[in-house]
Amino acid sequence: MKRTFISVAVAMVSVARCFSATLGEDPRTFPVLIAHERGTGSGCLLRMSNSVYLVTAKHVLFGTNAPALLSPIARLKSYSRAGTTNVSARTLEIDLGQLLSAGEVRFSTNRDVAIVRIEECSSNDVNIVSYLPGITFLSPERGLQIAAPEVICPAKDVDVGAEVFMFGYPTSLTGLIREIFDPSEPLLRKGIVAGINLGKRTIIIDCPAYFGNSGGPVIQIEHPALNQTRFRIIGLVSGFVPFQEEWENKTMGYSHLIKSNSGYTVVEPIEIALELVWK
Structure with missing residues (x-):
């Protein structure tokens, strides 16, 4: 499959994050709602290899016809306390079509797993991130609840x-x-x-x-x-x-x-x- 890589200059910004290796005080902060024109699904946000990924089942994004997306646009909703004193909803829109073309959407050919890279962390401080092109926050608060690598169980x-x-x-x-x-x-x-x-x-x-x-x-x-x-x-x-x-x-x-x-x-x-x- 031919990949097109898009080079875009992105300013690094410091955003309040919450990287957690525990369940947390409010379990609502762990799952993510994925909604698009063809339906809904669930997922979670994980920090892996100095980037933040949306991790979900492949059929939520592709159905049974990968690499054809069910919808080019999806909306995510998650809960977080990052940057605020109370847990509140954070909403963002992801351009799956743009991210797929840029090689930022990957899926297993024989398993029901897909990942979408949405943020890149600074090598010096994981709290300093750059949002990838195609990521748009719809809520005023941008701090996300991200699961740390330590929560991954083989x-x-x-x-x-x-x-x-x-x-x-x-x-x-x-x-x-x-x-x-x-x-x-x-x-x-x-x-x-x-x-x-x-x-x-x-x-x-x-x-x-x-x-x-x-x-x-x-x-x-x-x-x-x-x-x-x-x-x-x-x-x-x-x-x-x-x-x-x-x-x-x-x-x-x-x-x-x-x-x-x-x-x-x-x-x-x-x-x-x-x-x-x-x-």
Whole structure:
């Protein structure tokens, strides 16, 4: 695939950031809502290799037709306390078409993971950043809650039976209760790691996911010491495991297949995102 690299002079600016290696006081600050004309999904912001990336499921941005984008423009909403005393929403628009042409959007060809580079950090101070061309803030506050590299948990450290939090924006559910709950607010679920196949690099959690959860981060709860609790991201929601039930009427010669949510969810290991950074 031919890549076009765009050279643009960008002034470095100092912006209040919050790089966190813990879950934080307000869990709303971890997931990101991704909305475009074809739907919604979830993601998170990670600092990797001195840049800030939006990390999400590939199908949230591309559907099943990568490298063709579902929409050239997406809007992100996240919560942060950076630069303020209270947690508030931060909204920005990203020109995916421009970033893709510049080589700043990368995706796995055989896994459901995509990354978008949105900021570059100064080599001297990660709090000094330059926004890439194609990034436009729509909110007055620009401080973002960015997860530090220390929160990344490799698949070999994922423990079967460990408790996990699933973060995201299941708009297919919250849209049904918009009279009492804002669909643009995240919802958390808690479950466990049900199984892991290191050979196939697949993680299964016992925690139901719904449309809108795709791309959201899954956090493992760890206790490295008696009085210590640590939270690390093990992967991204890819989709639910379906339960299939089929009945057949042999007399009439027809059958009916019913698919429902089994309550299990497939998670793509977060280290695949790291591999895309170094691709």
